[in-house]
Amino acid sequence: MIGFISNLFSRAEPSITEASARDTSAIAALHAMSFRRGWSEQEVEGLLLDRHVIAHRATAGTHLTGFIMSRLVEDEAEILSVAVVERRRGRGLGRQLLNLHLRRIAGLGARAIFLEVDEHNMPALRLYQHAGFQEVSRRPGYYAGTGTTALILRRDLI
Numbered sequence: 352m353i354g355f356i357s358n359l360f361s362r363a364e365p366s367i368t369e370a371s372a373r374d375t376s377a378i379a380a381l382h383a384m385s386f387r388r389g390w391s392e393q394e395v396e397g398l399l400l401d402r403h404v405i406a407h408r409a410t411a412g413t414h415l416t417g418f419i420m421s422r423l424v425e426d427e428a429e430i431l432s433v434a435v436v437e438r439r440r441g442r443g444l445g446r447q448l449l450n451l452h453l454r455r456i457a458g459l460g461a462r463a464i465f466l467e468v469d470e471h472n473m474p475a476l477r478l479y480q481h482a483g484f485q486e487v488s489r490r491p492g493y494y495a496g497t498g499t500t501a502l503i504l505r506r507d508l509i
């Protein structure tokens with residue numbers, strides 16, 4: 352019965368709220384599933400407790416379905432990571448998370464936001480291009496393992 356109710360909620364539309372240190376395990380697990388090099392729980396907890404880090408999570412019932420995290424120092428921010436659980440991808444959740452997160456960061460005084468993305472990561476590139484990010488530089492061979500290039504993207508927030 353509890354499993355049935357939990358499944359029912361996991362299919363509900365996700366809601367987006369601020370993340371806290373209580374989300375450490377779930378975020379570390381989703382990060383590990385989404386990236387070649389996962390973050391340890393310690394790393395995630397350190398970020399969630401850092402006063403310069405702003406983090407949002409998407410949840411459906413008790414399930415984490417996505418998160419986004421940035422560091423804001425003075426008037427510049429950097430997106431550290433964003434991920435959506437695989438079964439929810441391609442349905443607009445990444446865009447919802449990014450839009451809300453950018454509004455919050457702009458409200459906190461950021462004038463520009465940066466990020467780095469693998470040149471071959473098409474879903475992420477489309478997400479960022481759609482949100483108005485533009486390429487400002489490249490780091491060839493940046494990603495260990497694949498040797499692919501990192502694109503540095505920027506967007507004004509004012």
Ligand SMILES: CC(C)(COP(=O)(O)OP(=O)(O)OC[C@H]1O[C@@H](n2cnc3c(N)ncnc32)[C@H](O)[C@@H]1OP(=O)(O)O)[C@@H](O)C(=O)NCCC(=O)NCCS
Pocket residue numbers: 385386432433434435436439440441442443444445446447467468469472473474475477478481
């Ligand atoms: C990147 C990511 C967060 C996007 O989340 P999402 O919920 O799938 O994103 P959305 O559904 O809002 O779609 C965003 C854009 O990506 C496109 N997209 C989604 N899945 C795609 C796919 N498999 N291939 C190509 N484009 C895709 C969508 O069409 C949309 O583009 P559009 O605005 O031009 O139509 C998600 O794919 C993910 O978690 N990837 C693994 C982690 C990762 O790579 N993070 C980014 C690191 S820089």
